[in-house]
Amino acid sequence: MTPGTAQKRWIVGVDLGGTNIVVGLVPIEGGEVMGFRTVPTDAQRGAKAVVDRIVAMVDEAITDVTASHGTTRDAVAGVGIGSPGPLDRKTGTVINTPNLGWRNFPLRDLVANQVKLPCTLDNDANCATYGEWWLGAGRGVSTLVGLTLGTGIGGGIVLNGEIYHGCSDVAGEIGHMTIDSNGRKCKCGNYGCLEQYASGPAIALRAVEGIEAGASTALVEMVDGRLDEITAATVYEATVQGDPYAAEVMKDTAKFLGAGVASIINILNPEMVVIAGGVTRAGDTLFEPLRAEVRRRAFRSAQECCRIVPALLPGTAGVAGAAAVFKRENYGAV
Amino acid sequence: MTPGTAQKRWIVGVDLGGTNIVVGLVPIEGGEVMGFRTVPTDAQRGAKAVVDRIVAMVDEAITDVTASHGTTRDAVAGVGIGSPGPLDRKTGTVINTPNLGWRNFPLRDLVANQVKLPCTLDNDANCATYGEWWLGAGRGVSTLVGLTLGTGIGGGIVLNGEIYHGCSDVAGEIGHMTIDSNGRKCKCGNYGCLEQYASGPAIALRAVEGIEAGASTALVEMVDGRLDEITAATVYEATVQGDPYAAEVMKDTAKFLGAGVASIINILNPEMVVIAGGVTRAGDTLFEPLRAEVRRRAFRSAQECCRIVPALLPGTAGVAGAAAVFKRENYGAV
Numbered sequence: 001m002t003p004g005t006a007q008k009r010w011i012v013g014v015d016l017g018g019t020n021i022v023v024g025l026v027p028i029e030g031g032e033v034m035g036f037r038t039v040p041t042d043a044q045r046g047a048k049a050v051v052d053r054i055v056a057m058v059d060e061a062i063t064d065v066t067a068s069h070g071t072t073r074d075a076v077a078g079v080g081i082g083s084p085g086p087l088d089r090k091t092g093t094v095i096n097t098p099n100l101g102w103r104n105f106p107l108r109d110l111v112a113n114q115v116k117l118p119c120t121l122d123n124d125a126n127c128a129t130y131g132e133w134w135l136g137a138g139r140g141v142s143t144l145v146g147l148t149l150g151t152g153i154g155g156g157i158v159l160n161g162e163i164y165h166g167c168s169d170v171a172g173e174i175g176h177m178t179i180d181s182n183g184r185k186c187k188c189g190n191y192g193c194l195e196q197y198a199s200g201p202a203i204a205l206r207a208v209e210g211i212e213a214g215a216s217t218a219l220v221e222m223v224d225g226r227l228d229e230i231t232a233a234t235v236y237e238a239t240v241q242g243d244p245y246a247a248e249v250m251k252d253t254a255k256f257l258g259a260g261v262a263s264i265i266n267i268l269n270p271e272m273v274v275i276a277g278g279v280t281r282a283g284d285t286l287f288e289p290l291r292a293e294v295r296r297r298a299f300r301s302a303q304e305c306c307r308i309v310p311a312l313l314p315g316t317a318g319v320a321g322a323a324a325v326f327k328r329e330n331y332g333a334v
Numbered sequence: 335m336t337p338g339t340a341q342k343r344w345i346v347g348v349d350l351g352g353t354n355i356v357v358g359l360v361p362i363e364g365g366e367v368m369g370f371r372t373v374p375t376d377a378q379r380g381a382k383a384v385v386d387r388i389v390a391m392v393d394e395a396i397t398d399v400t401a402s403h404g405t406t407r408d409a410v411a412g413v414g415i416g417s418p419g420p421l422d423r424k425t426g427t428v429i430n431t432p433n434l435g436w437r438n439f440p441l442r443d444l445v446a447n448q449v450k451l452p453c454t455l456d457n458d459a460n461c462a463t464y465g466e467w468w469l470g471a472g473r474g475v476s477t478l479v480g481l482t483l484g485t486g487i488g489g490g491i492v493l494n495g496e497i498y499h500g501c502s503d504v505a506g507e508i509g510h511m512t513i514d515s516n517g518r519k520c521k522c523g524n525y526g527c528l529e530q531y532a533s534g535p536a537i538a539l540r541a542v543e544g545i546e547a548g549a550s551t552a553l554v555e556m557v558d559g560r561l562d563e564i565t566a567a568t569v570y571e572a573t574v575q576g577d578p579y580a581a582e583v584m585k586d587t588a589k590f591l592g593a594g595v596a597s598i599i600n601i602l603n604p605e606m607v608v609i610a611g612g613v614t615r616a617g618d619t620l621f622e623p624l625r626a627e628v629r630r631r632a633f634r635s636a637q638e639c640c641r642i643v644p645a646l647l648p649g650t651a652g653v654a655g656a657a658a659v660f661k662r663e664n665y666g667a668v
Contacts, residue, residue: 086635095635143501155601159493166603167477170636173600178631180526181513181593190596190631192514259515262524266507267489267601269500297512297524301420301429302504 008077010034010065011326012058012117013131015124015318016083016107017041018099018151021050023057024316025065026323028077028331030135033316035061043100050100051107054081055114078118080326082127082318083107089169092121122325124318126163126172128311129156131321132274134334136312143270146311147174147261149277153195157268161334163325175199179259197256200232200278207235207249217245236282250282251289258293265298265306276311283310342411344368344399345660346392346451347465349458349652350417350441351375352433352485355384357391358650359399360657362411362665364469367650369395377434384434385441388415389448412452414660416461416652417441423503426455456659458652460497460506462645463490465655466608468668470646477604480645481508481595483611487529491602495668497659509533513593531590534566534612541569541583551579570616584616585623592627599632599640610645617644 008028015022021041024033037057041050062076069075084097092108094100112119122130129138129146138144142161148154153175157164164171175195176188183192184202196202208227211220219238223229238246261273279286291308298306311317324334342362349356355375358367371391375384396410403409418431426442428434442455456464463472463480472478476495482488487509491498498505509529510522517526518536530536542561545554553572557563572580595607613620625642632640645651658668 086633157601159498164493164602166636167605168603168635168639170633171601171603173603173633173636176600176633177511177597178593179512179515181590188633190600192593256515259512259526263511263597264601266510266524267491267505267598268498269502269505269507271501299420299504299507299510299522301502302500302507305502 007075009069009071009075011077011323012061012079013127013319013321013323013326014054014058014079014081014111015127015322016050016054016081017124017318018043018084021054021057022315022319023054023061024319025061025076026135026320028327033319035065036316036319037061041100047100047102047105051110051114054111058111058115076117078120078326078330079111079115080127080322080324081108081111081119081121082124082322082325083121085123086170087121087123089121089165092119094121118326118330120322120326120329122163122322123156123169123172125154126156126165127321127325128154128276128317129158129172129274129321130163130324130334131313131317131319132276132311133158133161133321134324135320136317137274137309138272141271143268144272144274145174145264145268145270146274146276148311149198149275149279150200153199162328174260174264177260177263179256179263194256194260198253198260203232203235203249203253203279204230206252207246210245210249215245218243219246232279236279239282239285247285250285253279254286254289255293258290259297261290261308262294262297262303265294265302269302270306273306273308274311275308276314276317280310280314341409343403343405343409345411345657346395346413347461347653347655347657347660348388348392348413348415348445349461349656350384350388350415351458351652352377352418355388355391356649356653357388357395358653359395359410360469360654362661367653369399370650370653371395375434381434381436381439385444385448388445392445392449410451412454412660412664413445413449414461414656414658415442415445415453415455416458416656416659417455419457420502420504421455421457423455423499426453428455452660452664454656454660454663456497456656457490457503457506459488460490460499461655461659462488462610462651463492463506463608463655464497464658465647465651465653466610466645467492467495467655468658469654470651471608471643472606475605477602478606478608479508479598479602479604480608480610482645483532483591483609483613484534487533496662508594508598511594511597513590513597528590528594532587532594537566537569537583537587537613538564540586541580544579544583549579552577553580566613570613573616573619581619584619587613588620588623589627592624593631595624595642596628596631596637599628599636603636604640607640607642608645609642610648610651614644614648
């Protein structure tokens with residue numbers, strides 16, 4: 001087999017986040033992520049260091065997987081990159097990402113020039129949703145909305161098997177839908193965004209506010225009285241341990257989330273809403289009151305055709321989706 | 335020219351509402367609505383009477399227009415019907431419409447059997463939005479969201495020149511997006527729906543509540559103290575007469591609407607939001623604070639590519655859009 005003529009078997013997916021870079025190879029026809037690896041982003045070391053790190057990880061992952069399959073680098077079609085946005089997909093540029101401190105950064109081409117493979121760029125939340133659609137909870141579904149509850153709330157919309165981008169690649173910012181028009185100020189500048197009620201930090205903040213207002217809970221002991229150490233994970237753990245206050249905070253989260261999901265269902269009437277992120281480990285503690293709240297709020301004929309489910313690919317949806325974007329752009333379909 | 339072989343020149347559009355039935359002929363290639371007529375729906379006389387009325391109006395409009403153009407009924411391709419929903423487009427059935435008191439009513443085929451022309455059925459708010467896209471404010475725009483502020487708030491979404499219906503024809507219910515999760519109870523069962531703050535009755539109700547709480551305003555005199563006679567139109571008239579309280583109510587309306595429109599812009603990132611309905615007569619009194627509120631709330635790169643404009647086809651958008659749906663379904667494109 002001569003270089004350049006090998007049958008293409010894999011696409012590399014890169015999921016660049018504010019905390020970690022995750023890389024893996026995805027079979028073009030779909031399947032398990034291979035050569036999976038993750039390292040801290042270390043954004044404070046500068047953009048060049050981040051690009052170098054991505055390039056090194058891509059090269060290592062390719063070497064691992066191709067060697068173990070007795071083939072060469074030519075079996076890799078290219079690299080799909082998911083990055084925090086906003087970004088310009090056409091030019092492959094990250095316009096502005098506070099977490100990384102980048103402005104108008106030509107990420108796609110910088111990576112492509114070093115790895116010497118064609119690359120694509122899309123928003124990380126879009127990629128996570130597209131990954132769930134391609135290989136996770138949303139397989140076979142035509143219309144799907146994805147929400148990732150993390151430091152913020154990322155959102156993505158898949159319509160007829162395509163990521164819906166809108167007219168300036170901003171579409172899907174579901175975390176910045178107002179659910180309380182005079183509510184909490186959001187770092188995006190808006191007020192009462194869903195993200196201010198159901199993201200990880202928002203859950204922790206609401207828990208702390210209740211404690212400061214006099215609530216009695218095991219949470220205080222769990223952090224030795226250091227309330228600023230309470231996180232969404234602490235709240236979840238207290239719920240598992242049977243703490244009624246923590247359960248209440250989780251239920252409130254489900255209600256706020258339910259108001260947002262009901263609006264999405266009334267507006268987009270999707271077949272599925274997929275929810276990802278650490279909080280989904282709470283399982284039915286979250287999903288049962290969430291579904292109940294949606295039943296209370298959304299149009300019946302819209303909720304009847306919509307499943308609300310946890311994501312199936314925690315940790316790899318972003319990689320799978322970034323690869324799916326590459327496949328869509330280079331092969332015409334996923 | 336023999337019957338059945340005449341070149342098709344027009345599509346009939348029917349806009350069925352709780353108050354009026356509106357009918358007109360639209361040139362297939364687009365243009366002014368012709369043979370326009372409107373009569374009260376008189377829904378209390380029963381479904382059959384409504385169908386008979388639609389059929390009579392369609393026949394009259396066809397006769398008028400074809401006669402004045404020296405052609406025959408064969409020049410009419412068919413009839414597009416817009417109706418309150420929810421409905422099943424595939425079977426042409428109105429599933430449930432409280433305003434008309436119908437349940438599982440096969441409107442499309444009942445009309446088709448009598449007028450002996452092919453018919454299509456779509457949601458009235460979708461049709462109004464599609465009409466603005468085809469022949470009104472949205473000409474040449476790819477992605478557009480329409481809102482009609484009336485007794486309720488109707489919504490429609492046009493993506494890439496197609497009405498977006500979702501998985502059970504419910505999509506576009508933007509009036510039932512929650513903007514205050516613990517807010518006013520809506521007749522749809524949800525809480526804090528946009529419709530409860532910016533529809534005609536909601537505007538009137540907020541005005542009355544303020545008066546009952548002690549606000550001083552010319553509105554009271556305009557209705558001779560009968561506060562239940564205050565409507566959105568009264569509020570608008572008082573604004574024109576320079577009443578500061580009425581202007582405040584209108585500004586609050588713009589702010590609530592702005593919260594909703596900003597969410598839509600963050601989620602769908604459309605090129606245009608078209609706002610129709612009587613309230614838009616308030617012009618800049620409504621649109622200036624509305625645009626300011628959206629600027630305060632929405633992502634910059636999403637609002638920069640989105641124009642927020644009044645509808646251009648008051649009274650005929652529904653007819654034009656119903657005809658456009660017929661054209662789309664029978665000719666493959668509009």
